[in-house]
Amino acid sequence: MTGGHDVKVEGAKASSRARFLLRGALLLLAVVFVALGTWQIQRLFWKLDLIARVDARVHAAAVPAPPRPDWDSITREKDEYLRVTATGTFNHDKSVLVQAVTERGAGFWLLTPLHREDGTMVLVNRGFVPADRRGRADRAEGEALGSTGVTGLLRISEPGGAFLRSNDPSGDRWFSRDVAAIATAKGLTDVAPYFIDADATPNSGGLPIGGLTVVSFRNSHLVYALTWFALAGMSVGGVYIVRRRSTSSH
Structure with missing residues (x-):
């Protein structure tokens, strides 16, 4: 027991x-x-x-794009989507096409270096080009000549590529807007560490189509x-x- x-x-x-x-x-x-x-x-x-803060930047009056002395202080948190202006001459020979999917379907962003009056350059995402109009001859009418003013949103470089797709500079195949890599591939110097997404100001011939930047946060x-x-x-x-x-x- x-x-x-x-x-x-x-x-x-x-x-x-x-x-x-x-x-x-x-x-x-x-x-x-x-x-x-x-x-x-x-x-x-x-x-x-x-x-x-981003909404305030997007809808604020445009300011001059950051000059060279301010490049080192640019940050994503402080500057991305800032509404900016820049003036210069486009070098269409050095343009690149970056694969994109937009509200208008699949196609490409057209990035073209803008030679500014201070001697520096900034890449400008001039807008969207449909896949069937990617050839330069198909969009030649939209190549602005001479001194041109650009208004748009400051964007931070997108290094490396996209998900599971790396940029291929040697093959001129781009999946992200990698400023440094594009500048190196095209032999550009004194290039700003950001690019500008152009606004919806129409281009001759209708291409490229600007103003398609989507500003959203999960x-x-x-x-x-x-x-x-x-x-x-x-x-x-x-x-x-x-x-x-x-x-x-x-």
Whole structure:
């Protein structure tokens, strides 16, 4: 009889330890989930502030594109989508086509270096060219000559290429607007570390088509936060259930 009683006592102690460890694990998970939810709330306010700042830049009056002395201080957070102007002469011989998918279908962005009056150059994304009009002769009417003014959005270089598709400078195949790589491939010097997405000002002949820049930011932080807080609530609920069952078993 004594041996059987001892086994039951030991079993009860083991069960009690297991429930204690389970409650501890659930409480730890709840703390972690709350921390993750709080972090997502912080990210949410950061993203909302970023969206507001970018929206203000997009709709603000255009300012001169950053000159050479300011190039080193340009950042994505501070300058991208700033509305800018630039004046110079296009070098159409050095243009590149970058694969693109837009609201008008698949085709290419036409990037052309603009020789500015201060001697520097900036790549200008003049706009979209449909795949069946990629030949220079098919869009020759849109090649602006002489001193030309450009208004558009400042964009930060896109190095490397696109998802699973690397730029191929030697083959003149481009999947991202990599300023440094394009400048090297085309023998350009003193090139700004950004490019300009031209606005919707029409070009002769209708091509290229500017003003197709999509300014959007994925913002799922609230959904993530609610998910983490829900998991925290479930963990706390699990602690309550384990404790209740532990109490009812005594």
